Amino acid sequence: MFEQSISTLAQKLRNKDISSVELTRLFLARIAKLDPQLNSYITVSEQRALEQAAAADALIQNGQGTSLTGIPIAHKDLFCTEGTLTTCGSKMLNNFIPPYESTVTSRIQQAGAVMLGKTNMDEFAMGSSNENSFYGAVKNPWNLDMVPGGSSGGSAAAIAAGLAVAATGTDTGGSIRQPASFCGITGLKPTYGRVSRFGMIAYASSLDQGGPMAKSAEDCAHLMQAMAGFDEKDSTSAETPVEDYLANLNAPLTGLKIGLPKEYFGEGLDPQVADIIMAAVKEFEKLGATVKEISLPNLQLSIPSYYVIAPSEASSNLSRFDGVRFGHRCDDPKDLLDMYKRSRAEGFGSEVQKRIMVGTYALSEGYYDAYYLKAQKIRRLIKEDFVKALNEVDVIMGPVAPTTAFGLGSKTSDPVAMYLEDIYTLSVNLAGIPAMSVPAGFANGMPVGLQVMGNYFAEAKLLNVAHQYQQHTDWHLQTPTMAKGA
Ligand code: GLN
Numbered sequence: 001m002f003e004q005s006i007s008t009l010a011q012k013l014r015n016k017d018i019s020s021v022e023l024t025r026l027f028l029a030r031i032a033k034l035d036p037q038l039n040s041y042i043t044v045s046e047q048r049a050l051e052q053a054a055a056a057d058a059l060i061q062n063g064q065g066t067s068l069t070g071i072p073i074a075h076k077d078l079f080c081t082e083g084t085l086t087t088c089g090s091k092m093l094n095n096f097i098p099p100y101e102s103t104v105t106s107r108i109q110q111a112g113a114v115m116l117g118k119t120n121m122d123e124f125a126m127g128s129s130n131e132n133s134f135y136g137a138v139k140n141p142w143n144l145d146m147v148p149g150g151s152s153g154g155s156a157a158a159i160a161a162g163l164a165v166a167a168t169g170t171d172t173g174g175s176i177r178q179p180a181s182f183c184g185i186t187g188l189k190p191t192y193g194r195v196s197r198f199g200m201i202a203y204a205s206s207l208d209q210g211g212p213m214a215k216s217a218e219d220c221a222h223l224m225q226a227m228a229g230f231d232e233k234d235s236t237s238a239e240t241p242v243e244d245y246l247a248n249l250n251a252p253l254t255g256l257k258i259g260l261p262k263e264y265f266g267e268g269l270d271p272q273v274a275d276i277i278m279a280a281v282k283e284f285e286k287l288g289a290t291v292k293e294i295s296l297p298n299l300q301l302s303i304p305s306y307y308v309i310a311p312s313e314a315s316s317n318l319s320r321f322d323g324v325r326f327g328h329r330c331d332d333p334k335d336l337l338d339m340y341k342r343s344r345a346e347g348f349g350s351e352v353q354k355r356i357m358v359g360t361y362a363l364s365e366g367y368y369d370a371y372y373l374k375a376q377k378i379r380r381l382i383k384e385d386f387v388k389a390l391n392e393v394d395v396i397m398g399p400v401a402p403t404t405a406f407g408l409g410s411k412t413s414d415p416v417a418m419y420l421e422d423i424y425t426l427s428v429n430l431a432g433i434p435a436m437s438v439p440a441g442f443a444n445g446m447p448v449g450l451q452v453m454g455n456y457f458a459e460a461k462l463l464n465v466a467h468q469y470q471q472h473t474d475w476h477l478q479t480p481t482m483a484k485g486a
Contacts, residue, residue, distance in 0.1 A: 001026055002162035003479055005215065006222045009165065010067045013060055020053040020060070020070030024114050027072045031116065031163050037144060037482065040158040042077045042135050043085045044117040052114040059112060067222050069112025074164035076155050077118035078125060079105045079210070080199040084115075088201045089123040089133040089151075092327040092347035102199025103231045104168060104210050111226040116164055120154030123349045124318065125172055125203040127151050128421045130179070131412055132351045139408070140183060141480040142446055146405040149179030155213050156183035161483040166214035166223050170200060172207045173306055174400070174425025180213055180437035181400035181449025186466065186476055187213040188220045191457050192432035193238035196231035204313035205236075207306075207429040216476050217438065217466035221245035224459060243460040249467040254288035256465065257393040263299040264398030264424055272443035277399050280440040280450045280469070284397075287468055292393060296385045301378045302427035303419055308362050308375035309430070314352075315359030321347060354415075383431040386453075390433075395465055396453040399424055400437045404446035424451060434459050438466045439475035447475075 001023070004012075012018050028046055035041055049072065056070035075081060078088045080098035087093045101109070109115065122132040130138040130153030138153040140146040141161040148157040152169030156179035159167055169176040171189035180187030188211045195210045202208060212223035224245050231237040258281065265274055281291055323329035323343030330346055333339030348356070362371035389396060401421055411418045428435045433456055437449035450469075454462045470476050 002030060006067060006071055006165060006219045009071055013070045020056040020114060021050060023070065024049050024053040024072050024116070027116055027164065034161055034482065035163060038139050038141060038157050038161055039136050040120055040138050040154040040161070040163060041074070041117045042087055042089070042120050042154070045084050045115055048084060049114050049116050052109070056112050056114060065112045066226070068108065068226055070114060071165050072114045072116050073108070074116050074119045074155060074158050074167040075105050076121055076152050076167065076169050078121060078170060078201040079168060080201070081105050081115065081118065084118065086118065086201070087135070089121040089135060090347065090349065090352070091134040092321050094134065094328065100199060103196035103233060104200065104227050108168070108223070108226050119152070119158055119167060122151035122153070123352050124201070124314070125151040125170060125175055126314070126351050126355055128174070128178060128418055129411065130154065131408065132349060134349060137408055140405050141482055142184065142405070144482070145407055146446060147182065147408055149182035149405060151175040152213065153179045156180055156185055156187070159183070159185045159213055159215060160480060162479065166212060166219050168210055168227070169213045170208055170210045171429065172203050172310060173429050174422050176211050176213055177400045177425050177435060177437035177449065177451060178421065182405035182447065184439045184447030184475070184478060185213060185215055186217050186220055186436065186438055187211065188224060188436045188459065188462065189428065189434060190224070190228065190459055191238070191434045193236050194434070194457065194459065195227050196234040196237050198231055198233040202317040204310040205317060206313060207310060209429070216470055217436070217463045218249060221249060221463045224463070240457050245460050245463050248460050248464045251464050252288065253284065253465065253468050256284065256289040256395065258284060258289050258291045259294035259389055259393035259396045260291060261294050261296040261299070261389070261396060261398055263296050268402045268420065268423070269399060270403045270443065273399050273403065273448050276441035276443060276448045277397070277450055281397060283469060283472060287472065294389045294393060294396065296389060296427065298378065298381045298385050299423070299427055302382055302430055303423060305375040305378040305382065306422070306426040306430060307419060308371050309379065311355040311359035312362045312372050313359070315356045315363065318352070318356055379430045382427050386431045386433055390455045394454070394461065398451050400449040400451040401425070404444050404448060428453055432456065434462055436462050436466050438469060439478070441475055
């Protein structure tokens with residue numbers, strides 16, 4: 001039951017083969033049994049889940065609801081959920097119970113989905129391995145010695161292990177796609193502005209974007225349909241009408257023009273990962289696509305540009321956690337300054353503190369032009385590279401990450417090696433285009449994701465491309481051994 005798709009489960013709920021309460025209990029039991037090994041959840045909201053499931057059953061009984069009604073899913077712990085602890089993976093927020101609901105979780109709730117709980121993540125979404133969580137590292141269900149990727153590693157691990165049917169994630173520089181790739185699931189980072197950021201705890205506001213994570217493109221389409229759309233509470237929310245993401249999943253791919261950026265296949269890419277990506281591209285050729293080499297010449301500059309812009313925005317966003325307006329407050333402060341200093345030093349972990357310092361430095365007078373402004377100019381060049389390429393091709397394909405999931409602790413002492421993991425994902429956020437990670441094979445015994453990037457608001461196209469691939473391959477249907485016995 002835990003391996004089934006949203007469409008199949010929705011049908012079973014409607015046929016009364018199973019009730020939502022039964023399905024929810026099944027997932028809660030799996031979490032109780034398997035999550036001690038994985039640590040993919042920070043909070044399991046059992047009572048809320050069972051209440052929502054009972055409400056969903058009543059709706060289904062009356063012939064109402066959507067395809068998500070009664071489906072147990074999880075939310076990354078940076079979406080504010082009214083009355084349910086929301087930590088953002090940080091000690092700073094370890095007792096924060098939001099008085100309101102984020103737009104994303106509220107829309108998914110309105111569609112009738114059941115919230116099982118809140119998933120583990122790198123603190124304030126800063127990281128590529130989920131080792132920066134105050135609540136401990138998450139383990140990869142395919143090999144418990146490996147990282148699940150980050151920052152949405154809890155969501156990815158939970159889905160891969162069958163501890164949620166689907167989940168939300170957020171992607172500032174790859175945090176949906178890279179953990180999806182490392183855990184063998186499907187994830188979509190939408191166009192910037194497609195999904196509301198209201199109630200999503202901010203990391204870097206000009207890059208952050210929420211999106212769906214699930215076993216398949218079709219399941220992502222179900223979730224995306226509920227999540228996407230204009231929101232007057234988010235000033236950067238796009239007014240562009242939302243497409244029907246399910247309607248075109250079966251459109252044939254004949255004539256699809258695929259661009260392969262030569263910079264995505266250079267030094268640093270694991271040759272086994274490269275072979276898997278090329279095999280996936282061959283599969284698309286069989287489906288009628290044509291392939292062309294393209295160039296995204298400024299790819300290398302995405303790391304320095306991102307790692308100036310993201311920390312700069314973070315340093316500004318995180319100033320609200322001062323122990324007064326928001327966040328942890330130290331005991332017995334001597335005076336105001338002591339309270340600020342100690343509250344922030346105690347509440348934030350080391351990676352977050354490092355980024356606040358980098359960002360504050362880059363924004364300071366005298367350095368602003370040299371760092372922040374320059375990074376913004378590079379950002380424009382990176383965007384122009386994509387615009388030019390996407391005039392010539394329909395989608396761009398390449399790896400999500402240069403390697404498969406790496407060992408827990410193997411990169412924690414080398415921040416540059418960790419930042420290099422993001423080379424293929426950051427530029428997509430800098431440009432604001434949508435992109436997916438689609439399971440495409442295994443190397444070193446671990447899953448490999450194919451990245452599919454598209455033009456602004458081309459989510460329906462990306463889902464169609466991924467779905468067609470998944471109709472002809474079964475990589476997305478593989479289940480890790482640890483998930484099977486339970
Ligand atoms: N790994 C990147 C970072 O640490 C991206 C994280 C994200 O997308 N939230 O900033």
